Amino acid sequence: MRESTKMLIHYITGFAILITGAIHLIASNLKTLEWIKTTPLYPVSQGIFLATVLYHALNGLRVILVELMPGYRSGKIISYTLLILGVILFVFGSYVLIILFGER
Amino acid sequence: MERKIQFKVFKFNPSIEVTPTWRVYEVEVDRGTTVLDALLKIKEEQDPSLAIRYSCRQAICGSCGMMINGKQRLACFTRVLELNSKIIYVEPLSNYPIIRDLVTDFSELFSKERSVKPYIIRDDVEEMSNPTGMYLQKPDELLSYLQFADCIECGLCSSACPTVSTDRLFLSPMVLNKAYRFSADSRDSGLVHRLPVIDSEHGCWRCHFAAACSSVCPKGVDPAKSIQLLKRMITSTNIFKKSRKRIVEISSRPHVTLSFP
Ligand code: SF4
Ligand code: SF4
Ligand code: FES
Numbered sequence: 001m002r003e004s005t006k007m008l009i010h011y012i013t014g015f016a017i018l019i020t021g022a023i024h025l026i027a028s029n030l031k032t033l034e035w036i037k038t039t040p041l042y043p044v045s046q047g048i049f050l051a052t053v054l055y056h057a058l059n060g061l062r063v064i065l066v067e068l069m070p071g072y073r074s075g076k077i078i079s080y081t082l083l084i085l086g087v088i089l090f091v092f093g094s095y096v097l098i099i100l101f102g103e104r
Numbered sequence: 105m106e107r108k109i110q111f112k113v114f115k116f117n118p119s120i121e122v123t124p125t126w127r128v129y130e131v132e133v134d135r136g137t138t139v140l141d142a143l144l145k146i147k148e149e150q151d152p153s154l155a156i157r158y159s160c161r162q163a164i165c166g167s168c169g170m171m172i173n174g175k176q177r178l179a180c181f182t183r184v185l186e187l188n189s190k191i192i193y194v195e196p197l198s199n200y201p202i203i204r205d206l207v208t209d210f211s212e213l214f215s216k217e218r219s220v221k222p223y224i225i226r227d228d229v230e231e232m233s234n235p236t237g238m239y240l241q242k243p244d245e246l247l248s249y250l251q252f253a254d255c256i257e258c259g260l261c262s263s264a265c266p267t268v269s270t271d272r273l274f275l276s277p278m279v280l281n282k283a284y285r286f287s288a289d290s291r292d293s294g295l296v297h298r299l300p301v302i303d304s305e306h307g308c309w310r311c312h313f314a315a316a317c318s319s320v321c322p323k324g325v326d327p328a329k330s331i332q333l334l335k336r337m338i339t340s341t342n343i344f345k346k347s348r349k350r351i352v353e354i355s356s357r358p359h360v361t362l363s364f365p
Contacts, residue, residue, distance in 0.1 A: 002299075003309045004338045066305055070273040075305045 010059050013052035020049035043101040050093040058082045106132045109184055111142060113154065114195040117204050127151065133184045139194065140168050140179035143206070155205035163322055166258030170206050171195040176260035176320040197263040213259055216275050219301045220283040225294025245290040252285040252330045254323045261317035261327050273306035277317035277327035280308050284330040287337060295341060308334050 023045050027036040036042055065078045108130050116124035129150050131142045140158055147154045156179070158168040163181040170179055173193050184192060200208035226232050255278065262268050262276035275283075283302045287295040302308050308331050315328035 002303050002342065003305055003307060004303045004335070004342050007309045007335075008339060008342070063310070067267065067271040067274070067310060070271045070306065072305075 006059060010056060013056040016048060016052040017056055020045045020052065024049060043097065047094065047097055050097065051090060054086050054089055058086045106134050109133050110191045111146065112191055112193045115205050116202055118202055135183065135185050137184050138180050139172055139182045139184055139192065142184055143179060143194065155207045157207045164256060166256035169197050169258045169260045171197060176263045178258060178322050181322050197259065199263045199268045210259055213262060213276060213278065216279045217282055220279055220298050221294060222282045222286055224286060224289060224292045225297055227293045239291045241290055249285050249288040252281055252325055255281055255325050256323055258322065260320045260322065264316040264320045266314060266316060267310050267312060271306060271310060274310045275302065275307055277331065280334060281325060281327035281330045284334040287334065295337065302334065303338050
């Protein structure tokens with residue numbers, strides 16, 4: 001994947017975190033809007049939140065690490081390690097979300 | 105009116121010395137004396153071993169970049185009294201290997217520059233090899249890159265860039281500015297050939313837009329801006345899946361002989 005594509009996704013996920021994070025904060029803190037949590041779209045928004053936070057955070061970490069440890073081989077090692085870590089965290093996070101929302 | 109100013113100059117010959125030293129010289133300067141004039145005076149009258157690189161003495165060749173009182177400047181473009189300081193510290197540019205004293209090694213920077221193909225690339229190979237005329241450009245097409253074409257390759261921006269100091273593979277502001285200067289030229293269609301390098305892990309996306317580069321540029325080039333424009337150009341090329349194809353009128357010039365023996 002081209003670096004520009006990775007960074008474009010980085011910016012888009014940043015925006016998505018803002019929206020889905022705001023939905024979560026509003027639904028959890030404003031009593032009058034608590035009903036949002038009961039809509040079927042709420043679990044979807046939290047799934048998007050999980051995926052976007054993971055991508056954004058791990059890609060940010062990748063950017064820092066490739067700058068601190070420049071090298072074509074180290075770049076590859078960093079990228080693949082973080083990709084595997086991201087997949088594991090996503091699977092675990094999705095499992096938690098399914099348990100949480102599946103009970104309802 | 106002449107004034108005596110103290111110069112603390114960095115001296116180091118890495119091929120025979122282990123650690124650098126600071127030498128102190130006193131020089132009489134007037135309001136027209138530049139730091140380069142003062143250094144040449146030191147070289148002529150006090151220390152012939154002092155190594156300096158310079159050529160044009162008028163901010164054109166880009167050879168005399170150095171750290172003057174901690175900031176990247178051209179020695180020939182900096183008047184001593186303008187610095188308003190009794191002691192002037194002169195060091196080699198940071199972020200470059202030192203060859204000797206104030207002379208730094210730009211070979212890595214220039215090889216990065218070559219990697220972005222800093223010249224006009226066109227699709228019409230036949231016209232490139234056997235030109236039938238000259239490429240006309242409208243004033244606004246010229247203005248779209250003119251500011252960025254003023255670069256004299258002094259390397260001050262790359263010395264000031266915080267990313268260059270951590271990531272030695274980062275292409276650097278001077279090189280990325282050059283890539284944009286040509287990619288934005290209406291006569292050029294070479295962006296696609298530059299992408300593998302400028303759109304890589306150590307390409308333009310590693311610029312964090314702190315603009316330290318632009319703040320030291322002696323020619324007002326603003327490489328931080330050209331890098332952001334380059335990012336925009338790459339993103340729109342990716343989204344619309346084609347590079348901005350520009351058609352530039354070729355006007356024949358019958359009075360010019362274009363055939364070569
Ligand atoms: S952009 Fe400015 S500072 Fe950088 S190399 Fe060109 S002239 Fe020098
Ligand atoms: S704006 Fe970009 S290129 Fe310029 S100094 Fe900052 S990181 Fe370096
Ligand atoms: S000597 Fe040419 S730029 Fe200073």
